[in-house]
Amino acid sequence: MSFIVESSNLTKAYGGRTVVDGLDLRIPEGSVYGFLGPNGSGKSTTMKMLLSLIRPTGGEVEVLGQPMNRSTRRQLLGSIGSLIESPPGYAHLTGAENMRIVQRLLGLDDAQVDFAVKTVRMHGQMGKRVREYSLGMKQRLGIAMALARQPKLLILDEPTNGLDPAGIEEIRELLRRLADGGVTVMVSSHLLGEVDKTATVLGILSQGRMIFQGTRADLFSAATPDLLIDCSDPRRAQSMLARAHGARLEDTTVRLAGVDSDEATAGVVTGLVAEGIGVHGVRRDEQTLESVFMGLTAGGGL
Amino acid sequence: MSAIVVNEFARMRHLHVVLLVAVLFAVVTGIGLYAAVFNPDFDRTSASSWNTLLMGMGSGFTLAAPLLLAVVASRLVDAEHQGGGWLMSATSGVTPGGLCRAKLLALGLLVAGATVLVSAAFAAVGLAVGIDAPWPAGRWLGLTACLLVVSLALLALHVVLAARVENQLVGIGLGLLGAVVALISTAVPTWIAHLTPWGYYALSAAAGYVDGQLAGFAPSYLNIGGLSAVAAAIFALFTRSFDRQEV
Numbered sequence: 182m183s184f185i186v187e188s189s190n191l192t193k194a195y196g197g198r199t200v201v202d203g204l205d206l207r208i209p210e211g212s213v214y215g216f217l218g219p220n221g222s223g224k225s226t227t228m229k230m231l232l233s234l235i236r237p238t239g240g241e242v243e244v245l246g247q248p249m250n251r252s253t254r255r256q257l258l259g260s261i262g263s264l265i266e267s268p269p270g271y272a273h274l275t276g277a278e279n280m281r282i283v284q285r286l287l288g289l290d291d292a293q294v295d296f297a298v299k300t301v302r303m304h305g306q307m308g309k310r311v312r313e314y315s316l317g318m319k320q321r322l323g324i325a326m327a328l329a330r331q332p333k334l335l336i337l338d339e340p341t342n343g344l345d346p347a348g349i350e351e352i353r354e355l356l357r358r359l360a361d362g363g364v365t366v367m368v369s370s371h372l373l374g375e376v377d378k379t380a381t382v383l384g385i386l387s388q389g390r391m392i393f394q395g396t397r398a399d400l401f402s403a404a405t406p407d408l409l410i411d412c413s414d415p416r417r418a419q420s421m422l423a424r425a426h427g428a429r430l431e432d433t434t435v436r437l438a439g440v441d442s443d444e445a446t447a448g449v450v451t452g453l454v455a456e457g458i459g460v461h462g463v464r465r466d467e468q469t470l471e472s473v474f475m476g477l478t479a480g481g482g483l
Numbered sequence: 484m485s486a487i488v489v490n491e492f493a494r495m496r497h498l499h500v501v502l503l504v505a506v507l508f509a510v511v512t513g514i515g516l517y518a519a520v521f522n523p524d525f526d527r528t529s530a531s532s533w534n535t536l537l538m539g540m541g542s543g544f545t546l547a548a549p550l551l552l553a554v555v556a557s558r559l560v561d562a563e564h565q566g567g568g569w570l571m572s573a574t575s576g577v578t579p580g581g582l583c584r585a586k587l588l589a590l591g592l593l594v595a596g597a598t599v600l601v602s603a604a605f606a607a608v609g610l611a612v613g614i615d616a617p618w619p620a621g622r623w624l625g626l627t628a629c630l631l632v633v634s635l636a637l638l639a640l641h642v643v644l645a646a647r648v649e650n651q652l653v654g655i656g657l658g659l660l661g662a663v664v665a666l667i668s669t670a671v672p673t674w675i676a677h678l679t680p681w682g683y684y685a686l687s688a689a690a691g692y693v694d695g696q697l698a699g700f701a702p703s704y705l706n707i708g709g710l711s712a713v714a715a716a717i718f719a720l721f722t723r724s725f726d727r728q729e730v
């Protein structure tokens with residue numbers, strides 16, 4: 182697999198406080214890379230280092246197969262679209278005038294700008310001043326500015342922040358379309374649900390450290406889902422299993438955590454049957470990415 | 484480079500920057516001509532009329548330029564603070580220092596245009612009223628150039644300040660203070676006028692009263708050359724440091 186972004190031991194400290202700690206980022210070409218982490222975990226700082234907007238305290242970044250630093254960034258930034266923190270846009274100018282500034286700066290042609298504007302579905306709003314835009318419109322204009330250069334890599338920092346559910350869905354759909362068109366997208370969020378369904382690869386950050394990086398499937402297999410047992414005497418079963426497995430009662434179902442092998446599962450069932458409790462259901466919990474994420478970030482000392 | 488400067492003109496739309504420069508032209512011309520024509524020494528049969536016009540032009544800049552230059556610089560730079568423009572440009576490879584240099588160049592072109600127009604307007608008035616003495620070309624162009632250099636130095640100062648200090652009231656306040664300093668500098672010993680950039684409007688003077696007599700003299704070219712060198716060095720130093728700054 183070839184990676185469009187690779188970092189090794191990427192680190193940033195502000196005044197002795199390490200806010201990004203030894204990241205080995207691997208973003209496969211053509212993926213939608215969901216970069217997750219709670220507020221303050223270092224997502225924006227990492228993205229700024231990938232763009233060489235701030236200087237790493239340690240480590241290296243390679244983008245599009247080339248080292249990214251102050252001397253190479255001017256040229257590399259021509260193929261990287263980005264939207265960092267709040268969306269840009271001169272409030273006193275119209276959307277079209279803002280786009281023209283980007284166009285002139287990067288030497289783009291009209292077709293590229295039109296395409297970007299149509300992609301974010303803003304073509305009806307370009308005559309309005311940005312001052313009159315809603316937050317969602319500003320986000321989309323910012324994405325259009327990043328897209329106009331027809332980037333190979335798009336880096337979007339919390340593009341769904343502050344949007345309503347319809348706006349969030351629209352951005353998700355947009356990311357999917359871009360990925361289908363061959364653009365590699367790195368998108369950050371502090372909410373799992375916002376990138377959950379679009380991301381093909383996930384990187385999870387907690388307090389500046391990468392606590393997980395891999396596919397969704399990898400993530401699920403990294404955590405053991407709870408075991409759910411339905412039986413003839415749930416109350417007695419719960420008290421029996423409370424000590425060993427932290428059993429909890431949910432309605433008439435007993436929930437056990439940390440039963441991670443088939444042998445252990447069989448052992449639990451045998452124990453219940455030996456006590457005269459009839460077991461008529463044993464299954465694994467439907468695990469949401471949310472619960473896995475919560476478990477991981479809690480484990481990371483959140 | 485040229486695209487970056489053209490973009491500055493594009494950013495000026497709806498910011499009333501061009502209007503403010505036109506106001507600068509109108510106020511300087513208004514104040515200056517008023518001061519010149521109502522000067523008791525204004526007498527179209529003597530060379531002193533040209534001197535009153537030269538003085539008037541200087542007074543116009545002294546009174547109007549410090550504040551108006553502060554305002555135009557602040558408006559153009561503040562647009563970057565407000566619109567996330569520093570980061571947006573950085574993600575396209577243009578550093579904050581580069582943006583500041585482009586702003587100085589774009590504003591400088593406008594201010595240069597206004598200064599030349601002011602100068603031409605004063606000369607036209609002198610010729611129109613039929614001043615008999617020949618037009619003092621050397622001192623006239625010298626004064627025009629000196630006033631422009633001082634204005635550019637002030638613009639550079641305000642561009643850097645507006646970029647560095649987000650609260651634009653600071654720059655505007657300094658411009659207001661500058662107007663007062665510029666005015667005081669016309670009436671104090673010249674060594675004091677050397678101490679602040681605003682004082683150099685007084686040092687640009689190509690005519691004035693010496694022992695109660697209106698006389699023409701050469702502007703302090705050397706000192707104003709010194710100001711331009713210092714201003715250019717400081718501007719380069721600051722914008723270079725903006726280039727290295729993290730956004």
Ligand SMILES: Nc1ncnc2c1ncn2[C@@H]1O[C@H](COP(=O)(O)OP(=O)(O)O)[C@@H](O)[C@H]1O
Binds near residue numbers: 195200219222224227
């Ligand atoms: N310029 C800076 N100076 C000092 N600390 C900073 C600076 N920028 C960010 N930080 C700190 O770095 C940490 C990570 O910030 P950030 O990357 O913005 O997190 P996220 O984007 O994940 O919310 C935060 O604790 C923040 O306060």
Ligand SMILES: [Mg+2]
Binds near residue numbers: 266339
């Ligand atoms: Mg952030």
